[in-house]
Amino acid sequence: MLNPVKSIYLQPLTPKSSIVMSLRHLHLPLAAASLVGTALVSFLIYKLLKPQQRRSRMDYSKKAVVVETIDVLETAMTRIIEDTSSFKVIGLDCEWCSERSGKRRPIALLQLATISGYSVLIRLCKLDNRSLPQSLRDLLANRSILKVGVAVLDDANHLLTDHHLPTRGCLDLRYVASRHMPRDLRSKFTGSLKNLADIFLNKTLDKSEDVRCGDWEADVMSTHQIRYGAQDVLVAVDIFLSILQGKFGALPDRADDNLWSQVASMCQGLLDVKYKTKATERKTNTNVLTEPIKTTTKTSNAYKPRQTQMYHNCRLIAPSGELLCTCHKQKAEWYIKKGIGELECEEPFTVRLKFEPSGMPGLDRAYYLQDKANMCVVCGSEDSYIRKNIVPHEYRRHFPEVNKKHTSHDVVLLCLACHQLSSSYDRIIRNQLTVEYNAPITNSTNARYREDPRRLKARSAAKALKRNTKVGKLPEQRVDELKRILSEFWNVEEVSVDIIDETLTLDVKCENEEFQGSHGEKVVNLVMKDQNGIEKFEKRWRQQFLETMKPKFMPALWSVHHRHTSVDSNEDNQGSIPPR
Structure with a gap:
């Protein structure tokens, strides 16, 4: 005799009851599979979103x-x-x-x-x-x-x-x-x-x-x-x-x-570059004391390598045939174009002058007569190079006129990498000069111009009022406050649209009464008080360049002791590089 309970499972099933019973039988396995599937998908998503873990190459256990x-x-x-x-x-x-x-x-x-x-x-x-x-x-x-x-x-x-x-x-x-x-x-x-x-x-x-x-x-x-x-x-x-x-x-x-x-x-373009966020780039300079800003669309060429060769080694000769100097081809052609020189030969490109020159370099004349190589004087690279002023222009520009002549002695060629390194070493000596001569690079005494706080405040108020006429989001109390600033500045009772427009174009720069000269000017003025001060100053920069950069390809006859002697200032009557 069959068990009544078991007999239920032996009865034939209708299609509908068959489906229901099948789902009942599958309910538990489907739930487990669903959980496993969800866990697997979650794990895969986690692995995709999480940075790939790797075996560290670093040994942190070593003692420093x-x-x-x-x-x-x-x-x-x-x-x-x-x-x-x-x-x-x-x-x-x-x-x-x-x-x-x-x-x-x-x-x-x-x-x-x-x-x-x-x-x-x-x-x-x-x-x-x-x-x-x-x-x-x-x-x-x-x-x-x-x-x-x-x-x-x-x-x-x-x-x-x-x-x-x-x-x-x-x-x-x-x-x-x-x-x-x-x-x-x-x-x-x-x-x-x-x-x-x-x-x-x-x-x-x-x-x-x-x-x-x-x-x-x-x-x-x-x-x-x-x-x-x-x-x-x-x-x-x-x-x-x-x-x-x-x-x-x-x-x-x-x-x-x-x-x-x-x-x-x-890492292209990232080496030796200061990190800036977008917020930092948008931040404006709020310093009150500033140098006058020169608006120009031209980018800085401070570290732009030359696209053409620096030294053409063309010759300029006197009417007598005496070699005066080597120069750039453009300069040599200038004498021909002006009718004061004539082409002597094409190779090497030589121009004979039609007048007698005066004021030639004296004791170091031979340096200006030699050919110079178009290469970095430190590493010898010929791919690209930049002019390097061994005695920085910020100081030489304040030298006496006699010391400004024939400055090519202190202009050499460096590749971009060597130029940047040399500039780093220049900062060392500039910092020393800042202390030695009490000549800070930036402060209230060496800024020629400053921003007038009163004018600056008035212009800011005008900008806010002008913007409010278009947007209209300022509360009435703030508008009255801004108008009061302009009213006091112009000493008027009513602030019109014309006054606002005029204030927008207001120049906020003014002469700095505390101005005592730029860093370079102050240093040079104090250097000149010393006997042979300029000569010592030039030697200091040249010696520093030799010691720090250790150049291997300096032009022959280049000297730390180079002097700016000429017929105009001493008895060595040998003439000078003719004026252009």
């Missing part, structure tokens, strides 16, 4: 090397140079103390790290700048070795100002990250090193305020300070490697030329 002596520093530099020969990247950061007034003290600690996890904490506050090894100077000045970090260019500028250490090849991680970060992660980007570590490394940095603002000039660094100083540079390198790996895949232990050409392309 604290450098307080030159001997230890030289040993550490040997290891750093070895690491950077295979992978040209180092992390760079600096720490310093601030006084109660908020003024920054000189950099106390320079942190460096390589991709092997080797980190060095150089206590510059314990070392003499003059005894720093050349290997450190060369490393920092080498533009082909990338110095990565956040706000690393600011640190580089402080190194130059505080310790006379030009630093090139600075790459702000914020630029690289924002350029190569996946779109879905950009909403999380805030720009701090801590934020970048969280995004790219899934790592939380310890940015304790007590350590960050601690005493970096203390006799002995604490364990927390050492760990803090090392982590910043190690993480900076790790973030950069993470970005590279996300773009190029697995990275070799030793980077070849092909990889570095790709890295160079990836």
